[in-house]
Each structure stands twice: as structure tokens, then as C-alpha cells.
Amino acid sequence: MFRKWLILAGLLMAISLVVIGCETVDTSALENEISERDAKIAELEAMVMDLEATGDMPAEMAGSRLQTVQDRGKLICASRNDVPGYGFLDDAGNNVGFDIDLCRAVAAAVLGDANAFEIRLITAAERGPTIQSGEVDLLVRTVTWTTSRDAQWGNYTQTMFYDGQGFMVQKDLGISSSLELKDATVCVTQGTTTELNLQDFSNQNDLNINALTFEDTDAVVAAYQSQQCDAFTNDRSQLAAISSAFEDRDAHVILPETISEEPLGPVVPHGDEQWFDIVKTVMAILIYSEAYSVTSDAVPTESTGDTKVDRLFGLEGSFGQETLGLSQTVAQDVIGSVGNYGEIYDRNLGPGGINLPREGGRNALWADAACSDCPKGGQIYSAPLR
Amino acid sequence: MIMIEALRGLTYYKGVPLWRHALVIQWALQIISGVIVVVLVTTFFTNITNTIQDREIPHGFSFLSREYQTPIGQHFLPYESSDSFLYAFGVAATNTIIVSVVGVILATALGIVVGVARISGNWLVSRTSLIYIEIFRNIPLLVQLFFWFYVVLALPPVRQGYVIADRIYINNAGLSLPWPSPSNWDAAWVWLAVALASIIAAMVLYHALTRRETLTGRASYPLVTGSVIAVAIAVAGWLFVSAAFGDAPFAISDPAPQGTFGRIAGGFTISGGLMALLAGLVIYTSSFIAEIVRAGIQSVGRGQTEAARSLGLAPMAALRHVTFPQALRVIIPPLISQCLNLTKNSSLAGAIGYSDLANVAKTMTQTAPAVSIYVLLAAAYLAMSLTYSLIGNIYNRSIRLVGN
Numbered sequence: 156m157f158r159k160w161l162i163l164a165g166l167l168m169a170i171s172l173v174v175i176g177c178e179t180v181d182t183s184a185l186e187n188e189i190s191e192r193d194a195k196i197a198e199l200e201a202m203v204m205d206l207e208a209t210g211d212m213p214a215e216m217a218g219s220r221l222q223t224v225q226d227r228g229k230l231i232c233a234s235r236n237d238v239p240g241y242g243f244l245d246d247a248g249n250n251v252g253f254d255i256d257l258c259r260a261v262a263a264a265v266l267g268d269a270n271a272f273e274i275r276l277i278t279a280a281e282r283g284p285t286i287q288s289g290e291v292d293l294l295v296r297t298v299t300w301t302t303s304r305d306a307q308w309g310n311y312t313q314t315m316f317y318d319g320q321g322f323m324v325q326k327d328l329g330i331s332s333s334l335e336l337k338d339a340t341v342c343v344t345q346g347t348t349t350e351l352n353l354q355d356f357s358n359q360n361d362l363n364i365n366a367l368t369f370e371d372t373d374a375v376v377a378a379y380q381s382q383q384c385d386a387f388t389n390d391r392s393q394l395a396a397i398s399s400a401f402e403d404r405d406a407h408v409i410l411p412e413t414i415s416e417e418p419l420g421p422v423v424p425h426g427d428e429q430w431f432d433i434v435k436t437v438m439a440i441l442i443y444s445e446a447y448s449v450t451s452d453a454v455p456t457e458s459t460g461d462t463k464v465d466r467l468f469g470l471e472g473s474f475g476q477e478t479l480g481l482s483q484t485v486a487q488d489v490i491g492s493v494g495n496y497g498e499i500y501d502r503n504l505g506p507g508g509i510n511l512p513r514e515g516g517r518n519a520l521w522a523d524a525a526c527s528d529c530p531k532g533g534q535i536y537s538a539p540l541r
Numbered sequence: 542m543i544m545i546e547a548l549r550g551l552t553y554y555k556g557v558p559l560w561r562h563a564l565v566i567q568w569a570l571q572i573i574s575g576v577i578v579v580v581l582v583t584t585f586f587t588n589i590t591n592t593i594q595d596r597e598i599p600h601g602f603s604f605l606s607r608e609y610q611t612p613i614g615q616h617f618l619p620y621e622s623s624d625s626f627l628y629a630f631g632v633a634a635t636n637t638i639i640v641s642v643v644g645v646i647l648a649t650a651l652g653i654v655v656g657v658a659r660i661s662g663n664w665l666v667s668r669t670s671l672i673y674i675e676i677f678r679n680i681p682l683l684v685q686l687f688f689w690f691y692v693v694l695a696l697p698p699v700r701q702g703y704v705i706a707d708r709i710y711i712n713n714a715g716l717s718l719p720w721p722s723p724s725n726w727d728a729a730w731v732w733l734a735v736a737l738a739s740i741i742a743a744m745v746l747y748h749a750l751t752r753r754e755t756l757t758g759r760a761s762y763p764l765v766t767g768s769v770i771a772v773a774i775a776v777a778g779w780l781f782v783s784a785a786f787g788d789a790p791f792a793i794s795d796p797a798p799q800g801t802f803g804r805i806a807g808g809f810t811i812s813g814g815l816m817a818l819l820a821g822l823v824i825y826t827s828s829f830i831a832e833i834v835r836a837g838i839q840s841v842g843r844g845q846t847e848a849a850r851s852l853g854l855a856p857m858a859a860l861r862h863v864t865f866p867q868a869l870r871v872i873i874p875p876l877i878s879q880c881l882n883l884t885k886n887s888s889l890a891g892a893i894g895y896s897d898l899a900n901v902a903k904t905m906t907q908t909a910p911a912v913s914i915y916v917l918l919a920a921a922y923l924a925m926s927l928t929y930s931l932i933g934n935i936y937n938r939s940i941r942l943v944g945n
Contacts, residue, residue: 346907350611351611377694378894381694383694383714385804
């Protein structure tokens with residue numbers, strides 16, 4: 156008896172499935188489209204009513220990345236923990252670095268809390284798919300800006316560090332130039348511009364370089380240290396950073412040639428211009444508060460009399476906060492918790508970190524030039540805050 | 542009353558109600574599973590296409606004919622950076638095929654040895670084998686690969702490496718051996734064709750002689766005759782080709798250090814990454830194969846072994862001629878899955894610096910659409926696995942019980 160009922164139930168299920176299946180097949184694309192549009196119209200109507208009721212700005216449209224982040228209560232950044240200065244575990248086990256601080260700055264701006272962030276650790280080769288899929292809000296993992304990445308991966312926001320590719324070799328090889336790397340085996344991390352530039356450099360100079368490619372920077376370093384390869388290529392700042400952790404730092408030398416341009420900075424997923432603008436603005440806040448000499452220990456909370464400083468810290472006028480959906484005093488949150496560009500640099504890449512020189516180099520502020528036209532300042536510059 | 546009769550007529554077929562009719566139930570089940578599959582596949586596919594459109598993720602395959610312009614660490618086929626993406630993909634696929642073919646052969650051989658040792662009467666041998674199996678099958682493959690990677694790294698660097706007889710080099714960049722390299726490609730191809738023909742001829746001869754021996758009982762020496770004929774044809778072919786082309790088809794190329802860095806050029810180099818990868822894959826997979834072999838042998842009735850022994854066969858001969866052939870029927874299907882696993886597991890190579898298919902494909906996503914690359918990658922592994930399955934299944938069919 157039970158068996159009979161079971162079979163009957165099975166048959167019923169089959170029939171209903173067939174019916175459902177037929178419906179899926181039969182429903183014309185047109186009908187679908189109409190219902191989608193109806194839904195969208197209803198959604199927009201609801202939004203208009205909402206706006207009329209509360210007077211909110213369109214910046215807080217449902218489904219925007221900003222809204223998603225604020226609802227979630229934390230910012231998700233894709234980054235790393237294997238290179239000192241950029242993203243590295245300190246003695247207390249915290250992930251600290253330049254890239255991590257940029258993530259914290261954005262978290263402070265949109266959530267008011269610099270610690271409301273989560274780091275997804277990814278390999279270099281995973282950067283493209285990760286940001287393309289939109290599963291993270293921000294990609295800050297020493298990403299070089301290139302035109303094809305800008306087209307394929309996501310929107311590149313702002314150059315926060317100017318780097319260039321170089322080579323590191325063991326001193327006892329007696330090599331003084333990258334052009335002497337004829338027939339050498341060079342270790343490189345997979346999925347980096349470095350890997351691509353290496354081939355160009357080898358072809359241009361007829362060096363017949365053999366590349367040894369690893370997924371993880373740790374494996375690259377291990378292979379280089381045990382001399383499985385003759386040289387290690389990466390961005391120069393990363394070479395300096397990584398070798399700073401070597402026990403025999405003095406036995407290695409970074410060769411003088413810089414073979415490429417590597418502008419590094421945060422990337423946001425395609426398809427949300429508001430989010431793109433927010434991240435650019437946060438970077439501008441970091442840069443301009445250094446230009447205005449405002450540090451984290453002296454964030455103004457009442458008018459200072461200097462119009463530009465007052466505007467930056469939301470004490471007078473505006474630089475577009477409300478259109479972006481940011482609070483009027485966003486800069487107070489950002490600078491108060493993370494510090495300005497110079498502080499972030501000094502803490503991670505400068506004297507407090509891996510000690511890369513900044514003064515007079517490309518990563519100094521453009522604003523440090525003596526006059527607006529003379530090219531003495533560095534290249535760190537962003538859209539003016541107005 | 543008539544209504545009910547009509548309904549009965551509709552719902553009953555040959556006196557059996559439809560919902561209990563074997564034919565109906567079978568068809569219904571087929572239709573249900575068919576519908577489920579169609580619905581799932583449609584959902585997944587629509588989801589993928591929608592995501593690609595919504596996020597404006599680049600796709601398409603036009604990049605395949607573009608120049609790849611990126612280095613590939615080790616390659617068995619000739620490769621230059623000006624070659625196309627498609628060719629580079631083929632170069633990388635060849636790297637994977639080589640790992641998988643060599644790996645499968647070594648893992649099977651090692652697995653059979655360990656599996657037989659596992660049921661050996663010798664306490665020490667069987668315990669050693671047990672320990673081997675339990676260690677290697679219970680540690681994740683990636684961990685083992687890193688272990689072998691560091692073992693290889695612990696070898697001396699290339700400039701201080703070991704040199705044997707001035708022509709074999711062992712260092713952490715790899716193992717370099719003298720290797721025949723074609724001095725004249727035309728001659729080489731002709732001779733390879735002759736060599737292949739000689740092997741086929743020898744095999745035909747071997748079968749014919751074995752048959753004669755079985756039928757007539759006269760000693761016909763199939764193995765000796767076959768090998769002699771094969772070698773004779775190959776040697777004759779070599780002399781003939783050398784004379785015809787004025788050049789020997791192959792010459793031995795000796796590896797030698799070259800340039801400022803003393804990197805080994807010439808000969809044949811099994812790179813450090815490949816050594817570590819093969820060691821990891823072979824040892825890991827062989828521990829599973831050993832268990833399959835043990836289970837297979839133990840599945841053969843004890844009476845078979847006893848009968849073989851009572852006929853006067855030595856233990857190894859009893860294993861080889863009586864037990865093992867019967868065990869093969871149980872061993873082959875799971876063995877095929879292990880070979881597939883080995884092939885797929887070789888995609889971990891990127892971690893230890895061997896340029897296998899997955900490693901190169903990941904690099905390709907930098908300059909080509911990731912979606913398309915992963916589709917190609919999946920298709921390539923699928924094609925490889927299906928080929929293995931096909932070969933394995935054909936073999937499996939050839940050894941099954943006839944008339945069963």
C-alpha cells in the first residue's frame with residue numbers, strides 16, 4: 156500500500172516537474188522582459204516615493220556597492236600578507252602595510268570605523284578574476300595599472316605609489332647590470348606585469364632569459380634563496396621589502412636598471428561609478444591632508460580659518476561628500492584613524508617600515524614643489540578637493 | 542458504472558494499473574531525471590551568461606591567434622615568445638601530458654610493488670609497505686609537493702652541483718642527461734618510421750610464433766626471435782638512412798654548463814620542479830594504487846592460490862599466472878580513476894614552479910579573458926581524462942570474463 160502511494164507521489168512530482176519545465180521553455184523572452192521591466196518600474200516608483208518622503212539623495216540607491224558595504228557593516232578588500240611594507244603579518248599577528256592602510260582608509264570613510272574591514276588573501280594571478288567577479292569591494296594588492304587591466308579587470312582609481320621593475324642577484328656573482336643576465340634563470344611571481352615585462356626585456360636585449368614561475372611569492376623567494384634561479388625580479392620596492400627580511404641581506408644586490416613603469420594603486424569592480432568616485436575621493440583626502448600638513452594627532456574639529464583645510468574636514472563648504480553618499484566630516488574619520496598619505500608611507504614604506512627613501516623621489520608630493528610649475532615635487536597628486 | 546469501467550480501461554494496461562506498470566515507472570523515472578538535468582543545466586548556463594553580461598566580463602576566443610609574449614619555464618616542444626596563445630596552450634598541455642603519462646606508469650609500477658608487498662608473508666616487508674601506504678595517502682598532496690620542492694631546493698645550486706662522468710649533472714635546477722637529438726629532421730622522421738615498423742613486425746611475429754608453440758608444442762622462441770628481428774630491422778634502417786641522407790638520424794647531445802651563470806644547456810633536463818612534482822604525484826598516487834592492488838588480489842578466492850600451489854607453481858609464479866590475472870578484473874576500474882586523479886592533481890604544479898597546463902593558463906588570464914581560458918582549461922583536462930578512460934575501458938573489456 157505504502158509503495159503504491161510512493162509511486163503515485165513520484166508520478167505527481169514528475170508531472171509537476173514536466174509542467175514547470177514546459178513553462179520555463181515556453182515562457183517567451185518577451186514576457187520575461189515585460190515582467191522584469193514591470194518590476195524595475197515598481198522599484199523605481201518605490202524609490203521615488205522613498206525620496207519624496209525622506210529627502211535622501213539618489214546616492215543611496217538600493218543595490219549600490221556603498222549600500223551593500225554599509226548593510227554588511229564591513230569592507231572586503233583583496234590583498235596580501237607576504238611582503239613587508241605592503242601587507243605583512245607583524246609580531247602580534249596583525250596584517251599591516253601600505254595596501255592594508257589604504258583599505259582601512261576606505262573603511263573609515265564609508266563605515267566610520269577603520270577596523271571594519273576584512274582582508275581576502277589572494278595570489279597575484281587571482282587578482283583579475285577576483286575583482287572581475289565583484290566578490291570584493293576593493294583590490295589593493297600592489298596592482299600595477301595597465302590599460303588592458305583597466306579594460307578587463309576593474310576601474311583603476313588612483314596611483315598611490317610609483318614603482319618600477321628591477322632585478323636582485325647574489326653579490327658573489329659579480330654582476331653590476333641587468334644587461335649581464337645573459338642565459339640566466341630568473342624567478343618571477345605568476346600573473347604579474349613583472350612576468351610580462353621580463354619577456355620584453357629579454358627579447359629587446361637578446362638575453363635568452365629563462366623564467367621560473369611560481370604562484371606564491373614565498374615559493375619564489377625560497378627558490379631564489381637556494382639559488383634555483385640566478386636572479387629574482389619584481390617591483391623594486393618589493394625587492395627591497397622582501398630582502399629586508401633576509402638574514403644575509405648584505406649578500407644580495409638590487410641591480411641599478413629599472414626596466415618598467417609600475418604605477419600601483421587600488422582597483423574597484425566595474426559597473427558602479429559612485430563607488431569608483433568614493434575610492435578616488437578617499438585617496439585624494441589622504442594626499443591633500445598631507446599637502447595641508449594635517450596629521451592624525453591634530454585633526455581639526457572646529458574651524459581653523461584656513462578655507463581649504465576647513466573644506467577638507469567638512470567644517471565649511473563641500474567637496475562633493477553628499478553626492479557620493481559620504482558624511483560631511485568623512486576626512487575627520489579617515490585622517491583621525493589612518494593618518495595622511497605621508498604618515499601611511501612613513502609607517503609602512505618609510506623609516507617606520509622598510510625604509511624606502513621618499514624625499515625628492517617620484518613618491519613625494521607634487522605639492523612639495525617650490526612653485527606650481529617647477530618640476531621638483533614628486534608625482535603623488537590627485538584631483539583637487541573642491 | 543460505465544464511467545468507472547472506462548476509467549479502469551484507461552488506467553489499467555493488461556490488467557496492471559499504470560502506476561505499477563514496469564514500463565510506465567521506468568519511463569517516468571527517465572523523464573524525471575531528464576527534466577532535472579535540463580533544468581539544472583539551463584539554470585547554470587543562464588546564470589553564467591547573465592553574470593558575464595551584467596559585469597561586462599570579457600570573453601570570446603579571438604585571442605587564440607595573438608602572440609603570447611610571455612615566458613614558459615620548461616617546455617618539451619620548441620617555444621618562443623612570438624608563438625600564438627593556441628600554440629603556447631599546446632606547449633603547456635604537452636608538459637601536463639608528459640607528467641601524467643610518466644606519472645601514471647611510475648605510480649602503477651610502484652603501486653603494484655607496494656600492494657604485493659603489503660600481503661607478503663614476510664612481516665617486515667608487509668609492515669614497511671603498510672607504513673608507506675598510511676603515511677603517503679593520509680598527507681595532503683600539496684603538503685607533500687612542498688616537501689619535495691624543498692628536498693629539491695636542498696640540492697646544491699647549479700654552479701656547485703654534482704657532475705657524473707662529465708655528462709650527467711644533478712643540481713637544484715634539475716637532472717641533465719645526455720639525450721639523442723635529431724641531427725637531421727628528415728632522416729630522423731624516416732628512421733622513426735622504420736623503427737615503428739620494426740616493432741610492429743616483431744609483435745606480429747611474436748604472436749604468430751606463440752600461437753604455433755601453443756598449437757604444435759614445438760619450441761619456437763617467440764620473444765628471442767621477435768626482439769632479434771626488431772633490432773635487426775632498426776639497425777639496418779639506421780645504416781640505410783645514414784647512407785641515404787649522408788647524416789646519422791640522431792646524435793647524442795651532451796649537457797654542458799654555459800655562460801656566466803653556468804646553466805646547463807644541451808642534453809635533456811628534467812627540471813627541479815618536474816622532479817618534485819613527479820616524486821609527489823607518483824608516491825601519493827602509488828599509495829592508493831597499492832591498496833587497490835591488495836584488495837584486488839585478496840578478492841581472488843583462496844582456492845585459486847592453493848590449486849596453483851598444489852600444481853607445483855612457485856609463489857611468485859602462482860601470483861603471476863593465476864592470482865594476478867584474475868585480480869586485474871577488480872583492479873582495473875579503480876586504477877583508471879587513480880590515473881585520472883594523478884592527471885588532474887598535476888594541476889598543483891604551479892605551486893612548485895613547473896609550467897603545467899593549469900600554471901600557464903593562469904598566467905594567460907593576465908592578457909586574455911579569464912572566462913575563456915578556464916573554459917579551455919576545463920575542456921583540455923576533460924579531453925585528457927576521457928582519453929585515459931577510453932584506453933582503460935578498452936583494456937578492461939579485453940580482460941573481462943568471456944561469456945559472463
